[in-house]
Amino acid sequence: MSNPTQRFSRRSLLKTTLSTAAVGVASSFWADESLVAYQNNVNTNSRPSDLKITDLRVATIWKAPMICPVIRIDTNQGVYGLGEVRDGASKTYALMLKSRLLGENPCNVDKIFRKIKQFGGQSRQAGGVCGVEMALWDIAGKVYNVPVYQMLGGKFRDKIRCYADTTESPDPQVYGNRLRERRDQGFTWLKMDLGIDLMEKVPGTITAPKGASLAQGDKTQHMFTGIELTEKGVDTMVQYVATVREQVAMEIPLSADHFGHIGVNSCIRLGKALEKYNMAWLEDMIPWNYTELLKKISDAVNIPLATGEDIYLKEGFAELARAHAVDIVHPDLATSGGILETKKIGDMAQEYGVPMAMHFAGSPVSCMANVHCAAATENFLVLENHSVDVPWWSDLVAGVEKPIVNHGFITVPEKPGLGITLNDDVMKQHLMEPGYFEPTPQWDKERANDRLWS
Numbered sequence: 001m002s003n004p005t006q007r008f009s010r011r012s013l014l015k016t017t018l019s020t021a022a023v024g025v026a027s028s029f030w031a032d033e034s035l036v037a038y039q040n041n042v043n044t045n046s047r048p049s050d051l052k053i054t055d056l057r058v059a060t061i062w063k064a065p066m067i068c069p070v071i072r073i074d075t076n077q078g079v080y081g082l083g084e085v086r087d088g089a090s091k092t093y094a095l096m097l098k099s100r101l102l103g104e105n106p107c108n109v110d111k112i113f114r115k116i117k118q119f120g121g122q123s124r125q126a127g128g129v130c131g132v133e134m135a136l137w138d139i140a141g142k143v144y145n146v147p148v149y150q151m152l153g154g155k156f157r158d159k160i161r162c163y164a165d166t167t168e169s170p171d172p173q174v175y176g177n178r179l180r181e182r183r184d185q186g187f188t189w190l191k192m193d194l195g196i197d198l199m200e201k202v203p204g205t206i207t208a209p210k211g212a213s214l215a216q217g218d219k220t221q222h223m224f225t226g227i228e229l230t231e232k233g234v235d236t237m238v239q240y241v242a243t244v245r246e247q248v249a250m251e252i253p254l255s256a257d258h259f260g261h262i263g264v265n266s267c268i269r270l271g272k273a274l275e276k277y278n279m280a281w282l283e284d285m286i287p288w289n290y291t292e293l294l295k296k297i298s299d300a301v302n303i304p305l306a307t308g309e310d311i312y313l314k315e316g317f318a319e320l321a322r323a324h325a326v327d328i329v330h331p332d333l334a335t336s337g338g339i340l341e342t343k344k345i346g347d348m349a350q351e352y353g354v355p356m357a358m359h360f361a362g363s364p365v366s367c368m369a370n371v372h373c374a375a376a377t378e379n380f381l382v383l384e385n386h387s388v389d390v391p392w393w394s395d396l397v398a399g400v401e402k403p404i405v406n407h408g409f410i411t412v413p414e415k416p417g418l419g420i421t422l423n424d425d426v427m428k429q430h431l432m433e434p435g436y437f438e439p440t441p442q443w444d445k446e447r448a449n450d451r452l453w454s
Helices: 010-017 020-029 032-039 109-119 123-144 172-184 231-248 264-273 291-300 314-323 339-351 364-375 424-429
Strands: 053-061 068-075 080-084 159-164 190-193 254-257 305-307 356-358 380-385 409-411
Touching (some): 068 364, 080 123, 080 364, 109 339, 123 339, 123 364, 159 190, 159 364, 190 231, 231 254, 231 264, 291 305, 314 339, 339 356, 339 364, 364 380
Parallel strands (some): 159 380, 356 380
Antiparallel strands (some): 068 080, 159 409
């Protein structure tokens, strides 16, 4: 499909830019060569005011390393937009929105977002709304012939700093070596997992009710598990970090995540013990919605706290920032509301003196949505990437610098929209299920009374 933008005829351009009285003067100004030169910079396959959404289709890839439902929104003029449902979420979150989108002008991004945002929720339940929002920006950028960041007000940076997910190991020497390799690859920010699962077989490190699960996937929230670290447990985890720090040195920022479902007091004791290793942030120590408890930890520990990958919309971030319950907001754009809402989150946090890092674990489609948002947000720090060890990940798309993550940075695309096209052959090699952007007529008429007030 083509990448259309606005069609200007000589007649319509004169009508919209000149008064009737000035036509005689203008005719000499708009010589044929002038019009040709002007239209060389304008795509002519689309009239933005007449665009209508005609379809929403999905192709789900996997082992990227996550499951990533990529969506495509089609229009009546051939232009299409790409988006992505958050990693691990269901494509149904996007498909259920299709009947609310058909016939809408995709360039009305904010209007459509406000129409569908009621169907999003915290964490992966927001994946459909956010994926649609990404695709709408992609279309708008294509038809107006500008990159998405330009429609957000321009960019603060040409390259986006990244940190990479790194496979953990119970041996701190092994893990330290892996993180040092990341540093040697050019990454200027590192992050490690530091969980109680590392001590599962070390006696005397954890106090827990019999039968309590130490697994990250347990459904019981941290404060209700009864799991606490012993003094030996704190010392063991601190020594683990000390070994890693010896490998990567103190000069590079080192964040930590996935501590396990431990209580607030254990979080405080561990955080205090880690202060001498100058961690860049401690992430998601307890669930994000306990503002007062997060502030209790933050006030007691002289290491930045970060949270936010499961928060939908800016209001939850605003409460945390106002209370200074965290030092860094950490939205996942595929959950937080999409490109514009995430920029709003960053701008809001900046007013409280709080920077923004960005969580991300998807395909290059969602990655580029993050890149445009990060470029346009002044208080941005660093963007996560889970896929630097997936050899074919960058090959899923074309049109951008390769490898996408190059020496720890991503170059901001200058092409219209998100700046990418899909490499169909590579995409088809990594489908989770049969079908590649097949029509979805079964979702055309799914509808209810969506009004939230009487």
